[in-house]
Amino acid sequence: MSSEFRTNIKPIPYGRQHITEDDIQAVIETLQSDYLTQGPKVVEFERAFAAYVGAEYAVAVSNGTAALHLAALALGVNEQSRVITTPITFAASANCVRYCGGTVAFADIDPETALLDVDKVKQMLESKPKGYYAGIIPVDFAGNPVNLEAFRRLADEHGLWVIEDAAHSPGGYFVDSKGEKQLCGNGNYANLAIFSFHPVKHIATGEGGMITTNDGKLYNELLKLRTHGITRDPNLMEENHGGWYMEMQELGYNYRIPDMLCALGISQLQRADAGLARRKEIANVYDNAFEGSPGIEVLGTNPDAFDAAGETGHAYHLYVIRVEDRKGLYDFLREHGIFAQVHYIPAHTMPYYRGLGYGKGDFPEAEHYYSQCLSLPMYPTLTQQEQEFVIEKVKEFVG
Structure with missing residues (x-):
């Protein structure tokens, strides 16, 4: 899909309400x-x-x-x-x-x-x-x-x-x-x-x-x-x-x-189940697109969130990937109208909590995760065309 797709469409946020x-x-x-x-x-x-x-x-x-x-x-x-x-x-x-x-x-x-x-x-x-x-x-x-x-x-x-x-x-x-x-x-x-x-x-x-x-x-x-x-x-x-x-x-x-x-x-x-089902469909498309892609790691699902049939209990408020150059990817996506977001800055590194005695280095896993994480667009009204464009641009940058 060519980047010309973006010229006449609204930006793609990481999340969006759906009001009927x-x-x-x-x-x-x-x-x-x-x-x-x-x-x-x-x-x-x-x-x-x-x-x-x-x-x-x-x-x-x-x-x-x-x-x-x-x-x-x-x-x-x-x-x-x-x-x-x-x-x-x-x-x-x-x-x-x-x-x-x-x-x-x-x-x-x-x-x-x-x-x-x-x-x-x-x-x-x-x-x-x-x-x-x-x-x-x-x-x-x-x-x-x-x-x-x-x-x-x-x-x-x-x-x-x-x-x-x-x-x-x-x-x-x-x-x-x-x-x-x-x-x-x-x-x-x-x-x-x-x-x-x-x-x-x-x-x-x-x-x-x-x-x-x-x-x-x-x-x-x-x-x-x-x-x-x-x-x-x-x-x-x-x-x-x-x-x-x-x-x-x-x-x-x-x-x-x-x-x-x-x-x-x-x-x-009244539409919550339909919205959740759509979120899982979007996640599945991302999963398939990024499987085996060098340089892109999808945040794992809790193993305890799968039932006997292999269905997931993940509710997919966010779809998070991890990449080495997170800042570069964030900026690149924004240049193309894709407003991915970072969730979250570790709370213990905020000035308020540093003032209570916490500091950088206290929780290395959280800080390493933060250095790589990026939340891609995830909401029920995200279209197939929009999602394909997001996937294209992520792979273009990382590749």
């Missing part, structure tokens, strides 16, 4: 209803999303970062808490611990998958007395699901909680030791899981997030925390003065999400 006429009508109908915020669409979205991931409860919030913050608060993170997470993630996965005054303890990644390395976490835990660490926040990076059963086993042994950062992986799954599929966010192994509905994610609401759990006590705590720590449930109040009465029982936040965004989320959720 049904989405638009869903939002319009809500705008014309009696509720703009905290109306019936919030609960409808929560119930539909909980069913989608197989969890008992879901709490919709204003964004994925708010979801992480509330999850940490609900689990009691405070100034004495030390929490383990990965440096290869968006900063919010670590920042939520800092919001609560806790200490972030990074662990290195598995070089094959860029996921938090469970063996390195085990070494960290065994090097300290029980009680030293409070919890673990594994991340389903790029849509590649972690084996939460393995992290749950470690957590139970050392008395820890687990928050699954599943922002990249609605619809993803791993296969547990019994051969059963475990959907990301289903709550069977993590105390809480979080999702994001940023425009480049699988489900887009503009901004928005969700927390899922199977723990009714945590669910009720989250409902209070997202609304200033206030409850209107008479069964939870210390006293009741009448129908108007509410109680602020603790310090919470205004992390609510509007009804109109939930209406968009409900509409988007």
Whole structure:
């Protein structure tokens, strides 16, 4: 395919939302209803999303970062808490611990998958007395699901909680030791899981997030925390003065999400399976194109994410390759209208975390991965012609 293809077409981003006429009508109908915020669409979205991931409860919030913050608060993170997470993630996965005054303890990644390395976490835990660490926040990076059963086993042994950062992986799954599929966010192994509905994610609401759990006590705590720590449930109040009465029982936040965004989320959720299937098709085309290509390494999938039929539970929020001259390829693709992206700059190398004692060289696998990684365009509306052009240009540069 010739490069002339690009002359009259919009640039190709690494990710893009897909808004249909049904989405638009869903939002319009809500705008014309009696509720703009905290109306019936919030609960409808929560119930539909909980069913989608197989969890008992879901709490919709204003964004994925708010979801992480509330999850940490609900689990009691405070100034004495030390929490383990990965440096290869968006900063919010670590920042939520800092919001609560806790200490972030990074662990290195598995070089094959860029996921938090469970063996390195085990070494960290065994090097300290029980009680030293409070919890673990594994991340389903790029849509590649972690084996939460393995992290749950470690957590139970050392008395820890687990928050699954599943922002990249609605619809993803791993296969547990019994051969059963475990959907990301289903709550069977993590105390809480979080999702994001940023425009480049699988489900887009503009901004928005969700927390899922199977723990009714945590669910009720989250409902209070997202609304200033206030409850209107008479069964939870210390006293009741009448129908108007509410109680602020603790310090919470205004992390609510509007009804109109939930209406968009409900509409988007109805196409989630089709969108995920398309992402897997795109990944398969990339896989076949790059197989055996010298100088191009595709980021590996967690072996535990394949079922008995060989189907993958990878949700493909991102499609990541590794090349030696990453900066050169990044610039070359941009020159041709292909806006690939880097995910992520290791969190421990950021000035803020360096100021807390971390530095370059602390996690060599994460830093080596960062020096080579590039996320190629991956979204359901990516056309065959566009993808072929991306593949052509990657091979042209690397070749």
